[in-house]
Amino acid sequence: METIPAAVAHAAREFGHEPALVDPGVRRFDFADLHDEVQRVARALVTAGIEPGDRVALWAPNSAKWVLAALGVWTAGAVLVPVNMRFTGPEADEILHRSGARGLIVTGPFLGTDRLASLTVTPPLVVPLPQWETFLEAETEPRLPSVRPDDLADILYTSGTTGRSKGAMSAHRQSLGVARAWAGIGGLSTRDRYLVVNPFFHSFGLKAGLLACLVSGATIVPQAVFDVPRTLDLIEHERISVLPGPPTLYIGLLDHPARVTRRLGSLRLAVTGAATVPPVLIDRIRDELGFATVLTAYGLTEAVVATMCRPGDPTRTVAHTSGRAAAGFEVRIGDKDGEVLLRGPNVMLGYLDDPAATAEAVDADGWLHTGDVGELDEDGNLRITDRLRDMYICGGFNVYPAEVERALAALPGVAEVAVVGVPDERLGEVGRAFVVPRPGMTVDEAAVLGFCRERLAGYKVPRSVVLRAELPHNAGGKVLKYLLREESR
Structure with missing residues (x-):
């Protein structure tokens, strides 16, 4: 059961008529x-020309069809390339081009946007989900390929501090x-x-969500977009017991006036992270939402789940640390700069077509350099204290300032720009852009934000703009962002 197709077959034998997937x-x-x-x-994909090792992109919100499509891609021997639903057409174009995708499964119009119409790059095979049943009806009876544990399973794109996305590759066994x-x-x-609100295009939703259910026999209940009333409905009517998510998810549930009228007694497991979790929030999740167990965890696309608290850990451990090593990982803190280093069987295979970035991320001894600074307590619990790089987390999503800065550099009238993350009560952190206009030209906040919205996913768009005559630099000309952060605080 070291491949995903084998896991699907094993689940059919082991769990049989237990509920697997709900399309409410x-x-x-x-x-x-x-x-x-x-x-x-899988047979429909092979009939349509998908061959072992081909990359198939999936650009759609969480749904039962997403689950079936992803498992079908893997069973056809192909490689899954999830595309962020928040991406604009140009951002998705880049992923399709750089991944060499031979197929694309794409949602119909969703939240007012036609994703397929926004693309200029289209693979040879395009399957719009509104035509899903028609596509499946064309299947023949081809022989499905064998899949091996070390075969490439997925390429999940993450951004680096340069702003250029990198495709982290994982094998089936990983x-x-x-x-x-x-x-x-x-x-x-x-x-x-298991109510999967975390997006399937993200490693957490895909691997700690969809695949975690597959290997354990838990029922997958997908939710396309987090909406508090809808989430409360699903918890009550589907008897949801497992509900992971960023702190903002739980805050939204706790603060909604309808919560007290709903039957939430089925809830048992909450898992959160991605931002600072105050002890009072842990207590409220337990006491007011009724979760018996609340855990925090730490991971990244290149490793997915590296550390995790354990059931029974005290509130202080859950709130102030990300738990102990998990999934076969070793965790140590770098002597020089306090960087969190990870080593184990589930460190990514590398970045697609980027050996230089791979070598920078994973050293000769197999240690993944996370870019996070942390500490280990006497019990081995990891506490993240800072970031070596400038990335910040907005509502559970990583935002890399260099990507936003690169987009804003194309705005007429901008001489220089620096973006930093600033604290936000609801989202954890949001972006603030410090903009220096070109001499004799004017730039206003509305223009900056509007320019970003046309080119970037919503969570990447700064929430505020500060116009400056100049930015602080060091002797080498690098912007001193720590001064901008201090000023923002």
């Missing part, structure tokens, strides 16, 4: 149904390895109903 109001799949439908998707570790610590079983 449409259809429910047990694990036997799931296996049969995934086989159907994606399953982190999924089993997460499911094991959380105690997932066939008794659980």
Whole structure:
């Protein structure tokens, strides 16, 4: 069971008629149904010309079809390339081009945007989800390829401090390895109903969500967009027991006036991270939402799940640390700069077509350099204290200032720009752009923000703009961002 197709087959045998996947109001799949439908998707992909090793991009919100499509891609021997639903057309174009995608499965118009119409790069095979059933009806009876544990399973794009996205590659055994570790610590079983609000295009939603359910027998209940009333409905009507997410998710539930009228007694496991978690929030999640277990975890696309608290850990450990090593990882702190270093079987294979970046990230001894600064306590719990790089986290999503700065550099009238993350009560951190206009030219806040919205996903767009005559620099000409952060605080 070291490949995802084998895991699907094993789940059909092991869990049989236990509920596997819910498409609320449409259809429910047990694990036997799931296996049969995934086989159907895989045969349709092979019939359409997808070959082993081909990259197939998936650009759609969380749904039952997303689950079936992803598992079908893997069963066809292809490589899954999830695309961030918040990306604009030009951002998605870049991913399709650089990944060499031979196929694209794409949502229909969603939240007022036609993703397919926004693209200029289209692979040879394009499957719009509104035409999903028509696509499946064209399947023949091809022989499906064999898949090996070390075969490439997925390429998840993450950004670097240069602003250029990098495709982190994982093998089947690795994606399953982190999924089993997460499911094991959380105690997932066939008794659980897992509401997956974390996007499937993100490593957390994909591997600690979809795949964690597959290997444990828990039921996947996808939610396309976090909406508090809808989430409360699903918790009550689907008897949700597992609900991970960033702190903002729990704050939204806690602060909604309708919460007190809903039946939430099925909730048992909350897992959060991605931002500072105050002890009072941990207590409120337990006391007011009724979760028996609240855990925090630490990971990144290149490693997915590196550390995790354990059930029974005290509130202080959960709130102030990200727990102990998990999923076979070793964790140590670099002597020189306090950087968090990770080593283990589930460190990514490398970055697609970027050996230089791979060598910079993973040293000769196999240690992944995370860019985060941290400390280990006497029990091995990791506490993240700072970031070596400038990345900040907005509502659970990583934002890399260099990418935003690169976009703003193209705005007429801008001489120089620097973006930093500043604290925000609801989202954890948001961007603030410090802009120096060109001599004799004027730039206003509305123009800066509007320019960003046309080119960047919403979570990357700064929330405020500060116009400056100049920015602070060191002797080498580098902007001293720590001074801008201090000024913002």
